[in-house]
Amino acid sequence: MSEPAQSEAKSQISFTVNGRPVTVSAYSMERLIDVLRHELGLTGTKEGCGEGECGSCSVLMDGTLVNSCLVPALQANGAQIITIEGLASEGRLQTLQQTFLDCGGTQCGICTPGMILAAFHLLSKKRQPTLEEIREGLSGNLCRCTGYAQILEAVAEASRQGPTT
Amino acid sequence: MKHGSIVGTSVPRREGRDKVTGRAQYVDDLVMPGMLFGATVRSRIPRGKIKKITFGAGLQWNEFVIVSAKDIPGKNCIALIEDDQPCLADGLVNHPEEPILLLAHADRHLLPKAVQAITVECELLSPIFDMAESEKRAEIIWGEDNIFESYLIEKGNVDAVWANADYIVEGEYTTGAQEQLYIENNGMIAVFDAEQGLTVWGSLQCPYYVHKALMKLCDLSAERVRVVQVETGGAFGGKEEYPSMIAGHAALLAMKSGKPVKIIYDRMEDMTATTKRHPSRTRHRTAVSKEGKILGGEIEFTLDGGAYKTLSPVVLSRGAIHSGGPYNWPNIRIRAKAVASNSPPHGAFRGFGAPQSLFALERHMDRIARVLGFSPEDIRHRNFLKTGATTITGQVVQEEIALNKLLDRALELSDYHAKRKQFAQENQKGGVKRGIGISAFLHGAGFTGAGERYLGSIVGVEARGDGRVRVLVSSTEFGQGTNTVLCQIAAETLDLRYEDVEIAQPDTQEVPNSGPTVASRTVMVVGKLVQSAALGIRQTLKASGLLGESYTAEEFRAACRAYITEHGNLRSLAQYEQPADMVWDEENYRGSAYAAFAWAVYVAQVSVDPVTYAVTVEDFVALQEVGKVLHPVLAKGQIVGGIAQAIGFALYEKVIWENGRMQNGQMTNYIMPTSSDLPPIHVYFEEFGTTHDAFGAKGIGELPMDGPAPAIVNAVEDALGVSFHSIPLMPEDIFEALEARRAAEDAISAARGHI
Numbered sequence: 001m002s003e004p005a006q007s008e009a010k011s012q013i014s015f016t017v018n019g020r021p022v023t024v025s026a027y028s029m030e031r032l033i034d035v036l037r038h039e040l041g042l043t044g045t046k047e048g049c050g051e052g053e054c055g056s057c058s059v060l061m062d063g064t065l066v067n068s069c070l071v072p073a074l075q076a077n078g079a080q081i082i083t084i085e086g087l088a089s090e091g092r093l094q095t096l097q098q099t100f101l102d103c104g105g106t107q108c109g110i111c112t113p114g115m116i117l118a119a120f121h122l123l124s125k126k127r128q129p130t131l132e133e134i135r136e137g138l139s140g141n142l143c144r145c146t147g148y149a150q151i152l153e154a155v156a157e158a159s160r161q162g163p164t165t
Numbered sequence: 166m167k168h169g170s171i172v173g174t175s176v177p178r179r180e181g182r183d184k185v186t187g188r189a190q191y192v193d194d195l196v197m198p199g200m201l202f203g204a205t206v207r208s209r210i211p212r213g214k215i216k217k218i219t220f221g222a223g224l225q226w227n228e229f230v231i232v233s234a235k236d237i238p239g240k241n242c243i244a245l246i247e248d249d250q251p252c253l254a255d256g257l258v259n260h261p262e263e264p265i266l267l268l269a270h271a272d273r274h275l276l277p278k279a280v281q282a283i284t285v286e287c288e289l290l291s292p293i294f295d296m297a298e299s300e301k302r303a304e305i306i307w308g309e310d311n312i313f314e315s316y317l318i319e320k321g322n323v324d325a326v327w328a329n330a331d332y333i334v335e336g337e338y339t340t341g342a343q344e345q346l347y348i349e350n351n352g353m354i355a356v357f358d359a360e361q362g363l364t365v366w367g368s369l370q371c372p373y374y375v376h377k378a379l380m381k382l383c384d385l386s387a388e389r390v391r392v393v394q395v396e397t398g399g400a401f402g403g404k405e406e407y408p409s410m411i412a413g414h415a416a417l418l419a420m421k422s423g424k425p426v427k428i429i430y431d432r433m434e435d436m437t438a439t440t441k442r443h444p445s446r447t448r449h450r451t452a453v454s455k456e457g458k459i460l461g462g463e464i465e466f467t468l469d470g471g472a473y474k475t476l477s478p479v480v481l482s483r484g485a486i487h488s489g490g491p492y493n494w495p496n497i498r499i500r501a502k503a504v505a506s507n508s509p510p511h512g513a514f515r516g517f518g519a520p521q522s523l524f525a526l527e528r529h530m531d532r533i534a535r536v537l538g539f540s541p542e543d544i545r546h547r548n549f550l551k552t553g554a555t556t557i558t559g560q561v562v563q564e565e566i567a568l569n570k571l572l573d574r575a576l577e578l579s580d581y582h583a584k585r586k587q588f589a590q591e592n593q594k595g596g597v598k599r600g601i602g603i604s605a606f607l608h609g610a611g612f613t614g615a616g617e618r619y620l621g622s623i624v625g626v627e628a629r630g631d632g633r634v635r636v637l638v639s640s641t642e643f644g645q646g647t648n649t650v651l652c653q654i655a656a657e658t659l660d661l662r663y664e665d666v667e668i669a670q671p672d673t674q675e676v677p678n679s680g681p682t683v684a685s686r687t688v689m690v691v692g693k694l695v696q697s698a699a700l701g702i703r704q705t706l707k708a709s710g711l712l713g714e715s716y717t718a719e720e721f722r723a724a725c726r727a728y729i730t731e732h733g734n735l736r737s738l739a740q741y742e743q744p745a746d747m748v749w750d751e752e753n754y755r756g757s758a759y760a761a762f763a764w765a766v767y768v769a770q771v772s773v774d775p776v777t778y779a780v781t782v783e784d785f786v787a788l789q790e791v792g793k794v795l796h797p798v799l800a801k802g803q804i805v806g807g808i809a810q811a812i813g814f815a816l817y818e819k820v821i822w823e824n825g826r827m828q829n830g831q832m833t834n835y836i837m838p839t840s841s842d843l844p845p846i847h848v849y850f851e852e853f854g855t856t857h858d859a860f861g862a863k864g865i866g867e868l869p870m871d872g873p874a875p876a877i878v879n880a881v882e883d884a885l886g887v888s889f890h891s892i893p894l895m896p897e898d899i900f901e902a903l904e905a906r907r908a909a910e911d912a913i914s915a916a917r918g919h920i
Contacts, residue, residue, distance in 0.1 A: 043194035044187020046398070048348040049432040053832035056348055084187030097185040101177055104798040107806065108644030109184030110349040110398025116185060139841040142832065144346050144399050145644045147809030148840040150802055 015076045017042065018086030028074035032066075033057045035073045036083060044084035044113045048142070055141030058114035059083050065121040065140075084113035087120065096120055096158045105154035107145035115141045119155045128159050172657040172860045175798035179648035179668065180396070189396045192352040192368045197425035200354070201230065202273035203418045204428070206266035206283050207438065208258040211294070211507035211825035212306065213287035215256055215265065221282035229279060230269040230422040237417065239384030243409050244377055249307075250473035250510065252382055252413045258287060259306065260472040261826040262438035262509045264410070269418040269426050292507035294825055296446055296469050299504040306472075307505035313470045314478035314503050316485050318754045320557050321496030326461035330452030334533045338449070338525035339891045340874075342469075342820040343442035343813070344827075345514050346837050347643075349398020351407060351439060352429040355415035362389025363416055368397045369408035371681035372639045372671045378409035383416055394671040397643040401810070402513030404643065405683055406475055407439040436830035440512025441820065443468040443480055443503070447488065447525030457539050457547045461496030464488045466522050470503040471510035477503040480511075482613050483684075484518025486758045487871070489557040490526045491568055491607045492548040497557050508825040513683060515807065516870035519608060520814065524892060527604040527875030531882065541879060542581075545572060545605050560757045565853050571788060572605060572766045578849060579768035579786040585883070592884065598773045599783070602879025604872040605766045609759025610864025611686040614749035617741055617760070623677035624694035626655055627736040628702050630729045632722030634659060636668040637736075638679035640691045645866055646799035647687050653795060654692050654859060658699035661718060677738065685864025688795060689761060692859035694739045701737030761863040764853075765789035767808075769876040770844075773884050778896035778903070780816050780881055781844075788849045789868060793861030800865060804848045807869025813837045815874035819893045 014023040017040060024039045036042045036059070045068055048056035052067040059068045060082040087094040096116050099105065106112040115138065122129060122137035129137060134155045135148075143151060183189040208215075220226050234241050234255035241255055242248035254265045268279050291304045299311045307313065327333060353367035362385055369375055372392040379390045392412070397404060411428055418426040430438070451462035466485050470477035485501035534544040549568035555561050576582065581601055588599040611617050625637030636655050642648040652666040659666075669676050679691050706712035711724035728735050749756040770784040787804055794800045817836045821828040829835045852861075874892050882888050887902045 037194075042187075043190070046191070046349070047193070048350070049832045051432070051831065051833060054348055088186050093182070093185065100185050101181045104175075104178075104802045106178065106181055106184045107646075107802055108347065108349065108397065108399040109180070109189050110191065110347075112184050113187045135840045139839045142348060142837060142839060144348055144401070144810070144837065145806045146802055147805035147807075147838075147846060148843060149805045149846055150798070152840065 011074070013073050013077045015079045015081055017081045018083060026073040028072060030073045031069055032071040032073055032076050033068040036068060042083050042085050046110050046113060048110065053142070054111070055118060056111050056114045058117045058141060060117060060121060065118055082117070084117060087116065095161050096123070096154065099154040099157040099161065100151070103154040103157055104150035105146065111141060111143045115143060115151060119158070122155070123159055131156065171653050171663050172795050173793065175796055176649065176653060176663045178646065179652055180642060191349055191396045191398055192354060192366060193429050195354060195366060195395065197354060197356065200425040200427055201269040201271050201418065201422055202276055203267060203269045203415055203426045204276040204280050205264050205414060206268065206280050206285070208254060208263040208265055208285060208287070209261055210258060210287050210289060211261050211292035212290045213258050214290065215254060215258060215285060215287055217286040218266065219284040221284065224275070224279055224282055228270060230418055232267040232417045232421050236421055237382060238420070239382050242381065243413060244381040245374070245406060245409070245475055246478060247474045250475060252410065260507050260509045261824060264414065267414050267418050269422055292825060294506055294508065294822065296467050296504055299506055306507060311505045312502055313474045313505060314481055316482060316501045316754055318485060318499040318557055319497070320494060320559060321461065323461045323463060323496040323498045326452040326496050330460055331455040332453045332536055333450065334453060334529070334536050335450045336529045336532050337890060338447045338528050340445045340521045340524050341893055342444050342511065343514060343818050344436050344820065344835060345401040345403030345441070347399025347401060347403055350430045350432060350435040351404065351411055352427070353408065353411045353415040354425060354427045355412065355419040356425045357416065357419040357423070362391065363420070364391040364393065365412045365415060366393045366395050367408055367412055368404060369394050370400045370404045370641055370643060370683065372641065372673050373678045374406065374681055375409045375412045376673045379412060379416055382413045383420065390673070392673045394641045397641060400643040401515045402517065402683065403440060405513040405681065407512065432832060433830040436835065437827045438509060440475070440510055442514035443470065443477065443511040443518065443521065445484070445521035447522055449525060449529045451529065451533060453533055453537060455537070457537055457544050459492060459494060459548050462494060464497070464499045466499060466501040468503040468518070468521070469506050469511060471506055471508045473510045475510040476512050479613070480513065480518040483609070484522040486558060486609065486613065487519035487607070488522035488526060490523060491550050491605050491764060493550050493554050494557050499557065506825070508822065515810065516867045517684065519867065520811065520870050520874065523606050523871045524874045527606065527872070528878060528890065531879045532888065541603055542572060542576060556758065558758045559755045566764060567853060568605065568764060571764060571790060571851060574851065575603070575766035575768050575786055575788040578788060578847065579770070581768055584770065588884065596775055598775070598884040599771065600880040600882065600884025601768065601770045602876045602883055603766060603768050604876040604879065606872045607762045607764050608685065608864065608868040608871055610689045610761045610763060611759060612684050613758055614751060614756065615743070617690060618743040620680045620741065622680040622691060622694060622741045623738055624679045624691060624698050625677050625736055625738050626695065626698035626702055627734065628725045630726045632665065632718065632725050634661060634666045634702070636666065636695055637676045638668070638691055638695070639671050639673070639676050640679050640687050641671050641682045645803060646796060647682065649799060650688055650795050651692060651695050654695045655699045657860070658696050659703055659721070660716065661721065665718065685866045685868070688862045689859055689864050690741065692862060694741060696859055697739035698737045701739060702735060705735065705737060761792070763789060763791040763863050763865060763868045765868055765872055767872040767876045769873060769880045771877060771880040771884060773881065773899065778899040780877070780894065780899070782812055782877060783844050785844050785846045785873070787846060787869065788851060790851045790853050791865045791868065792863035793852065794850050795860060795862050800850070801848050803865050804869045805846045807866070808846050808873050809838050809843055811870050811873035812843065812877065815877045815892050816894055819895060
């Protein structure tokens with residue numbers, strides 16, 4: 001984990017999160033996950049390991065899936081960020097959120113936001129991935145509860161149901 | 166809704182919507198006004214006496230809240246079974262993660278620096294790191310003999326069997342420590358108020374365990390301690406006992422500072438300092454007739470408990486009782502003991518001792534088969550327990566079990582016979598070797614013996630004026646589906662819709678003590694009590710003349726409204742009562758060990774790479790009998806998830822120890838399975854048709870942890886013709902074994918060449 005130097009001054013960082021423009025004051029090397037959680041109150045992004053292994057803190061940055069625990073806040077300047085809070089709209093679940101619910105893709109729930117964002121990213125790149133491509137696409141996101149089978153089912157089901165908007 | 170339409174169907178997970186939208190609030194998501202952050206200064210030596218503590222330069226130490234053992238208002242211990250584990254070391258250190266000081270500060274960034282700036286100087290004492298050393302007692306590190314607990318289980322007269330045995334088969338099997346690796350690290354928030362007392366919110370399994378520990382540590386009465394479980398991101402036994410320690414630490418800092426204090430472990434602290442599965446060693450000596458019948462056996466089952474007693478006696482007990490598996494042992498002697506070492510205490514992890522002893526047994530059954538020239542399935546067929554027979558503790562099997570059918574069905578589902586033949590042929594050629602292996606096993610649901618009677622769990626169900634019903638239990642949700650299944654049971658019992666029932670947040674100020682959420686007991690034991698309490702509501706309304714035998718939701722609502730208007734509230738409690746036929750003799754370890762067993766046969770297909778020596782599980786069939794399946798999607802999720810953890814236990818998850826400390830406390834170097842590492846897992850449920858409590862459900866959560874490891878290692882033996890006795894089975898172990906075989910073969914052909 002990177003610890004911001006106490007002597008360093010904070011700077012203004014502006015980006016868009018879930019379609020909303022925000023400006024925060026943060027140390028340039030502060031982790032994006034901390035800015036999202038502590039400054040913006042977006043606690044749906046979870047920390048599992050702090051070293052980019054578990055994927056629980058996955059968010060989309062300019063359409064790319066990133067581990068927000070490895071991204072310095074400064075790097076987010078000017079970027080479009082999507083977190084789990086940005087997927088459901090007006091109380092309606094996004095397709096993947098619904099299929100995760102239906103298929104048993106969420107158990108304890110701590111990996112779920114990152115897992116759903118990884119799946120969202122996968123389906124946005126390839127609408128109908130094979131099972132192997134789903135396995136591969138989610139292999140950067142660890143889940144200790146499900147053994148993944150019902151997560152894979154949920155993603156395949158969302159893919160069958162069509163566009164993931 | 167009609168009766169029979171909720172239980173047995175896959176209703177939506179109760180808290181599922183919050184989880185998929187990111188709204189679910191875990192402990193690290195909570196913020197209290199004026200909150201400080203806490204951190205722990207730990208020993209870095211395995212055993213010694215604390216001589217001096219120095220606070221380094223460069224930090225404003227007066228800004229920190231600092232707590233040591235002398236700040237503890239009550240008894241310096243984490244109360245559980247025995248009060249031997251201190252909350253903060255006071256002079257003596259017994260493992261390298263022993264907490265010594267606590268720090269709190271408003272700026273969480275300062276804490277890691279502060280922890281590093283503190284030097285603890287110690288006089289070293291000789292440590293002990295393994296079971297054999299501990300048994301030798303060169304150093305006494307715990308009690309009088311390094312033994313936390315020992316049990317002797319005897320049935321028949323095993324001494325008489327050896328003389329008449331056609332075969333005596335011996336083996337020694339070991340299993341390593343395993344980290345639970347829930348993805349949410351441990352965490353707690355404590356608030357102390359002189360008027361209201363102490364409240365903690367945290368990630369935990371057992372609110373009343375934490376409650377009991379805090380009362381003793383902080384010297385507070387029951388009413389002045391409140392424990393609230395918040396959304397918990399996985400536990401698997403790993404949040405059964407250690408949360409009491411963290412809650413104690415947060416509480417001490419909150420009491421001293423007068424401010425809310427949050428402690429959240431980072432991944433490395435969680436992996437290195439908190440409990441893991443007990444390492445084990447099991448020795449088997451078995452007398453067998455030439456017809457393949459087990460005549461009797463001796464089993465020696467030993468666990469490394471770490472530095473303090475914690476839950477080791479109970480883990481040992483379950484492991485020992487499961488060590489004979491689903492077989493008929495006319496004569497048996499089991500000697501079990503848990504010994505001390507200078508590593509952090511080992512603790513609860515799904516399966517609770519049974520995965521260790523069943524790994525040994527199911528490897529040993531294959532060894533017996535090999536020695537006698539039987540097939541692995543045949544030796545099991547000949548020895549299965551049958552209805553009316555007695556288990557190793559003398560418990561008569563009352564259920565209509567049909568293990569032979571279960572085994573045959575599993576072999577059929579996995580295409581076992583054809584594959585075995587096919588692999589044997591294909592393995593003659595070079596390249597990838599394949600094998601297929603089986604395991605047959607059981608898992609007892611609920612606390613062992615008289616445990617449930619001692620617990621005397623209480624469950625409440627209350628109805629409100631608007632006809633909504635609330636389940637009141639201290640049983641916690643951490644992914645398994647507690648919330649969902651208990652609401653299903655209440656709704657079904659009351660002929661209501663699933664949506665009309667909710668479950669209270671586990672809060673010791675709000676809910677009765679329905680016992681800890683462990684031991685595959687929640688559906689079977691607590692579910693039965695929910696059913697009883699819900700029936701109580703129904704009967705109360707009926708007896709008051711407000712409700713008939715059948716009713717609509719509107720009639721139920723009207724009846725609740727009328728009753729509450731007159732009586733103020735409508736609440737029904739149910740308390741556990743031990744069935745009369747369940748008798749347990751704790752002294753001699755005889756009698757009914759469990760109210761019910763779940764039964765299973767698993768089949769694993771593996772391949773071994775000839776270049777990397779990596780084992781891949783290619784296909785997995787899991788057939789089990791768990792009574793009535795109350796929620797098919799959740800049940801399947803439990804089985805697949807358990808198997809995934811067990812594949813890790815067998816093949817990937819190796820804790821590297823040095824001086825009693827885990828060296829690979831990161832997800833980078835402690836490897837759990839990813840979505841790319843797991844095979845298709847085919848899950849099947851059978852029902853033997855025996856009726857049980859709570860709509861016929863038995864325990865399910867731990868069962869899938871027990872069987873995969875031996876099935877996998879049996880399959881590796883089938884593939885390579887080499888027998889392995891230890892897990893995790895790593896590529897380097899296979900490389901070494903194959904090299905040793907090659908060297909031996911070379912030596913033989915060289916010797917032949919000389920003739």
